[in-house]
Amino acid sequence: GAGVSQTPSNKVTEKGKYVELRCDPISGHTALYWYRQSLGQGPEFLIYFQGTGAADDSGLPNDRFFAVRPEGSVSTLKIQRTERGDSAVYLCASSLEAGGKYEQYFGPGTRLTVT
């Protein structure tokens, strides 16, 4: 079956612009996660959804970052007034339910470059 997909695969934007990154989880997965990975580092948690609601958004760095999952499937990560420090690979993952018992399946990521 289809895995987790993310679009676009690469995004270049100018400092100060607004961007949206999309994640399509595996069908039937109720939990969806966003992570950010800087070059040569491990992914860092941003936010996760259980269904339509954000169960934990403690990893969002500031109020320029926002994510939604209105119908409990596709999710969009939104970044306002982008800064050069936002440049990273944004990874999305989904699992059947939240918690360590359930494997998180990762997408290929979106590489965001802010110039």
Added chain:
Amino acid sequence: AQTVTQSQPEMSVQEAETVTLSCTYDTSESNYYLFWYKQPPSRQMILVIRQEAYKQQNATENRFSVNFQKAAKSFSLKISDSQLGDTAMYFCASITGSGGTSYGKLTFGQGTILTVHP
């Protein structure tokens, strides 16, 4: 809060040899899971192996096995009969099993770049 530490930035091994990647972690939770993920240059993060903390027996998946030392909070990955396709960045990660502040989110280490030489 959970922390995961990988102290080996890079490792290399000859094809068909065995290599061990180290990981230590810290958690206040009694119920948690530990993972090793592989990330090749394609960026796709792939689960290699998983260990449930309450299970005494070390997890094994084909050529991959772990040495889980709960008291020492150590979780190393052993790759036997290394293959060229094993070349990748390897991440150790943890997650709580139920409830708690870390429920639902993976905490990753810094990664170890493994290169398998022919």
